[in-house]
Structures are given as C-alpha cells and as structure tokens.
Amino acid sequence: MSESTASPGLPSRLLADPEMISACAARDFARIFQLAKRKGGFHPSRIARACELTPSRVGEVMRGKPKITNMDVIERIADGLRIPGHMLGLADRSWERPALPAQRQPTVAAAKPVQEAWPAATGASSDLDDILAIAAGTRVTPTVLRSLQASIEDYWRRDDEHGGEALRPAVIGQLKYVKDILQETTDPNFRRSLHGIAAELARLTGWTYFDARQHSTARGYFTESLRLAREIDDRPFIANVLACLSLQATYQDKAEDAITLARAAQDSARLDGGTPRLLAMLHMREAFGHASAHDHEATYEAINEAQRHFGRIATSDDDPAWVQYFDHTKLTVDTGIALGQLGDATAAEPLIAEALRTEPTTNLRGRAFHTFWLARTQLQGRKVELACTTAAQALDLAAIVESPRVIAHLREFRQLLRPYRHTPAAAELTSRISDLAG
Incomplete structure (x- = not known):
C-alpha cells in the first residue's frame, strides 16, 4: 500500500523531516502549513478541509498572523493532518491507538473461499465503515466529507455543461441528506464542514431555480444558504451568495438592489481578507448593476476596480474553489x-x-x-x-x-x-x- 493511500494525512517522510519536527515542537503552525504545502503537496484549501478551518484562516496563519493557541484548533490540526500527538505536545490521538482485534472470526473464516476470489483488501475496513456510514446517515468521517465535496464539484461541472434543470433533484436530495446528518452530528469540527457543504448545496439549488427563472424559489434557497454560512461565519462564502442575489436582481431589472447587494458582498469579503480574485468578481457584479442602470461612469469605475484587483492575483493566493472559475x-x-x-x-x-x-x-x-x-x-x-x-x-x-x-x-x-x-x-x-x- 502506497504512502499516499495509507493515510489521509501528511506523508511519513515529511513527519520525519527535521524541519517539521522542529516546527511541531514549537507549535509553529505557519511553518507546519508551509512545509505541508512545499514538501507534502498539501494546498492550503486541502489543509483547510482536513483541519476544519476556512481557507482564508489557513492563508493568514501561513503569513504569520494570527498564531494558533486554541487547544481545540491544535487538536483539529493534529487529527486532520495526522500529526502524532507527541510531536505537538498532546496525548496520543485516538487514531494512533491499535485497532481492536477483529470480531466474529468464525464468520470470516467461513467466507474465506469467496474472499480469495477478490483482490487483497488490506486496509479496506475503513472504506467499508465509510460506506456504511453514508448508508446509515448518522456517522460522519473525513472521507464522507470529502465525498460530499467531490459531488459538489461534479455538480458544478455538470451545471456548466448541461444546465441545472436535470441536476436539481439530486442537489435537493443531497441538501436534505446533509441537513439530516447535521442534526445528528455533535462533533463541532464535523458540524462546521457540514454547515459549509449544506450552504453550498442550498446556494447551488437556488442557482438552478434562478437559471430556470423561478426567482422567488431561488431567493428562498439563497437566503437559506446565507443562514447556513452565517452559522459558521464564513464571510467569503456569504459574499458569494450575495453576489448570486446581485446577479438575480440584475436579471429582474432591479439595478439599485443589484448594486447594494454587490457592495454588501464586497464588505463581507473584506472582513475576512477576501482574495483579489474574489474581489474582482464582486466588483464585476457591481458593474453589471451599474450597466443595467445605464450609469456609464459608475460602470467603468467598477470595471476598473475589478481589473485592478485581478491584476493583484498571485499564485500563492488561496482562493476558495467556488471562485476559481473567474x-x-x-x-x-x-x-x-x-x-x-x-x-x-x-x-x-x-x-x-x-x-x-x-x-x-x-x-x-x-x-x-x-x-x-x-x-x-x-x-x-x-x-x-x-x-x-x-x-x-x-x-x-x-x-x-x-x-x-x-x-x-x-x-x-x-x-x-x-x-x-x-x-x-x-x-x-x-x-x-x-x-x-x-
């Protein structure tokens, strides 16, 4: 089994690296995240997903501010990146403890002739647990969260290629599923991720209704998405939903509403250090509102702001996945x-x-x-x-x-x-x- 598939966390070679050992001992999370990116191939958005942080927070930490001292966050990082507890001055994590002996051995032995017809399944028990967790709808694991996020990215692609009409029932069904398991999940780390996933599914549902020109229903789902994102104070995503509402207002010939919503989105993004790409998109939404109102001067001013922000984009920016299309x-x-x-x-x-x-x-x-x-x-x-x-x-x-x-x-x-x-x-x-x- 390869190192990349043996664990969802940092590779063992990086954990044995003297630089990483030193950074962990000092709880220097700026260096830890930088090493994870440079030597482990962990992009900041991947670190964010694994550690239940926002991408903007990871970016701030990598730039050296603010320092992480909260023990809950430190433990989330240890668990998300699979950093052994002793490296960070913590007790051994639950995933470091030896697994209990397999139960019901007679059943396994009786089934052995059938199992031999399949390829060796070393480590497959965790995959089976994840499958059963999805079916039961009660137990959340990092793999379940990754699967949900992957399905969202697939929805984005299919929406671009075919439109949202045929997609809508699947998105609504998954939104209901995520809201159901959110009610049953008490772990605050998993709840944060589930809130973010539910917020995007609600936004995407609203988008499909907007594309169908069913504006009242679309607005209801966009509002639900805002509430879900507000629960976890995800300011960049709140800006994203406000941008959708701004575009909807433009289509409804409500130019002033479109401008107000676009500016509110910009304010929300700035509160959490919105990336240049995100701010460029939001200023372009404002330009649409001004153009709809036939205000030439304000339209050109908003376009110039969009281009100015776009010119500041750097490869090191940790843009949310949902704005990378821009x-x-x-x-x-x-x-x-x-x-x-x-x-x-x-x-x-x-x-x-x-x-x-x-x-x-x-x-x-x-x-x-x-x-x-x-x-x-x-x-x-x-x-x-x-x-x-x-x-x-x-x-x-x-x-x-x-x-x-x-x-x-x-x-x-x-x-x-x-x-x-x-x-x-x-x-x-x-x-x-x-x-x-x-």
Missing part, C-alpha cells in the same frame, strides 16, 4: 457584457469574441450566453447578417443546454430583430427561435 477569460467576457449592456458595442464586441476563442468548449451554457451577447453587440453595430449567424450558434447551443435563461435571451434577441424582420437572415432566425422558444 479567470482572465471570464473577466474579459464579463467586461464585454457590461459594456454591451451600456450600448458601447464597439468596445464590447472584440472582448466577447476574444473570450469565446479561449473559453472551454465544454462550458456549453456559458458559451450559449456569451454567443448571444456577441450577437447582440453585432446587431447594435447594425451587422445584421453577422449577428444572425452568431445568434444561430447560440440557438444550436440552447437546444442542447437545459437553461430557461438562455431561452429568454433568445426571445429578447427575436424582439431586437423586429426592425430587420423583412431581411432573409432575420426572418429565418426569427422562425427558428420561435420553433425552439415558443
């Missing part, structure tokens, strides 16, 4: 969309076109939106035939992706085509949109 391509296309909303087609069109050239082809819903916006800016520039050709590509994507928001944009484009309805390209596209969108 890369240079996303900044570029969002800038183009905000400018397109203002009516500045000349500036918007090349930005959106550039982003579409670099955007992943698997992000079908995003490409559908962005292709629509490219067509819209082309139509603003009176490039009618080119705009219709581009919008036809968005229509092809809309036929694949389950997203009422995309359909609503195409209906909007059909209205924009009315002055050109007698041209062959516009007439053909209008008919195609009607066939798909009603």
Whole structure:
C-alpha cells in the first residue's frame, strides 16, 4: 500500500523531516502549513478541509498572523493532518491507538473461499465503515466529507455543461441528506464542514431555480444558504451568495438592489481578507448593476476596480474553489457584457469574441450566453447578417443546454430583430427561435 493511500494525512517522510519536527515542537503552525504545502503537496484549501478551518484562516496563519493557541484548533490540526500527538505536545490521538482485534472470526473464516476470489483488501475496513456510514446517515468521517465535496464539484461541472434543470433533484436530495446528518452530528469540527457543504448545496439549488427563472424559489434557497454560512461565519462564502442575489436582481431589472447587494458582498469579503480574485468578481457584479442602470461612469469605475484587483492575483493566493472559475477569460467576457449592456458595442464586441476563442468548449451554457451577447453587440453595430449567424450558434447551443435563461435571451434577441424582420437572415432566425422558444 502506497504512502499516499495509507493515510489521509501528511506523508511519513515529511513527519520525519527535521524541519517539521522542529516546527511541531514549537507549535509553529505557519511553518507546519508551509512545509505541508512545499514538501507534502498539501494546498492550503486541502489543509483547510482536513483541519476544519476556512481557507482564508489557513492563508493568514501561513503569513504569520494570527498564531494558533486554541487547544481545540491544535487538536483539529493534529487529527486532520495526522500529526502524532507527541510531536505537538498532546496525548496520543485516538487514531494512533491499535485497532481492536477483529470480531466474529468464525464468520470470516467461513467466507474465506469467496474472499480469495477478490483482490487483497488490506486496509479496506475503513472504506467499508465509510460506506456504511453514508448508508446509515448518522456517522460522519473525513472521507464522507470529502465525498460530499467531490459531488459538489461534479455538480458544478455538470451545471456548466448541461444546465441545472436535470441536476436539481439530486442537489435537493443531497441538501436534505446533509441537513439530516447535521442534526445528528455533535462533533463541532464535523458540524462546521457540514454547515459549509449544506450552504453550498442550498446556494447551488437556488442557482438552478434562478437559471430556470423561478426567482422567488431561488431567493428562498439563497437566503437559506446565507443562514447556513452565517452559522459558521464564513464571510467569503456569504459574499458569494450575495453576489448570486446581485446577479438575480440584475436579471429582474432591479439595478439599485443589484448594486447594494454587490457592495454588501464586497464588505463581507473584506472582513475576512477576501482574495483579489474574489474581489474582482464582486466588483464585476457591481458593474453589471451599474450597466443595467445605464450609469456609464459608475460602470467603468467598477470595471476598473475589478481589473485592478485581478491584476493583484498571485499564485500563492488561496482562493476558495467556488471562485476559481473567474479567470482572465471570464473577466474579459464579463467586461464585454457590461459594456454591451451600456450600448458601447464597439468596445464590447472584440472582448466577447476574444473570450469565446479561449473559453472551454465544454462550458456549453456559458458559451450559449456569451454567443448571444456577441450577437447582440453585432446587431447594435447594425451587422445584421453577422449577428444572425452568431445568434444561430447560440440557438444550436440552447437546444442542447437545459437553461430557461438562455431561452429568454433568445426571445429578447427575436424582439431586437423586429426592425430587420423583412431581411432573409432575420426572418429565418426569427422562425427558428420561435420553433425552439415558443
């Protein structure tokens, strides 16, 4: 069994490293986390998940402030990274104690001929415990938490590729499951992680309803997500949910609400040292609100702030996983969309076109939106035939992706085509949109 699979914690070679031994003896968690990253391959977000800390807290500790002195936190770090108790001046941890002898030996012996048909299963008992824990819904383990987080990341991918309509029942079911086990879990470390997972599942459920243009239900789930995140004072995630509510307000033509929510999100992020990437995303959401209100000066100011923060991004930043999508391509296309909303087609069109050239082809819903916006800016520039050709590509994507928001944009484009309805390209596209969108 390899060292990486033998334990979920730090590798034994690192625990035997003189630097690590010295750092542990001094309880210098800045050095411990730095060594875990540099020599153990433990990214700060992985340290955070293992030790039941927020990524921003881990980042602060790695920068030397504040120092960790709380014994509960020290014990969580020992257990999460599998640092033997004696290295940190603690009693032996429960996972260091020898396992009890296996019970019910006669049953195992009777089943031996069947077991020999399978590969050797050294260490498989813990995996079996985790499977049974999931089925029972009562016992939480680090593996269960990792499985839940992995399923969320899979939901993100599938939502981008196919839309949230078909995804919603699974997300709602998992949200209910996590809330149920949260009620039965007393360990404060596990409860914190479960609150974070439930908050993201509630946000994701709200997002699927938002994508379906069921705004009242979406707002209810976003509000639930805020309450769950507030329980653990996860300020960056609170900012994320407020950003979702800001975007929803923009779609509902509530520009002032959108701006207020985006600014509240920025305030929340700053309280916990929001990363440059997160702040860039939040300022872009504010730009959408100003663009919806047709406030040119404020829109450009918010865009400039977004670009300024984005320029401060460093590889050492410990961004939450849920904001890592906001890369240079996303900044570029969002800038183009905000400018397109203002009516500045000349500036918007090349930005959106550039982003579409670099955007992943698997992000079908995003490409559908962005292709629509490219067509819209082309139509603003009176490039009618080119705009219709581009919008036809968005229509092809809309036929694949389950997203009422995309359909609503195409209906909007059909209205924009009315002055050109007698041209062959516009007439053909209008008919195609009607066939798909009603």
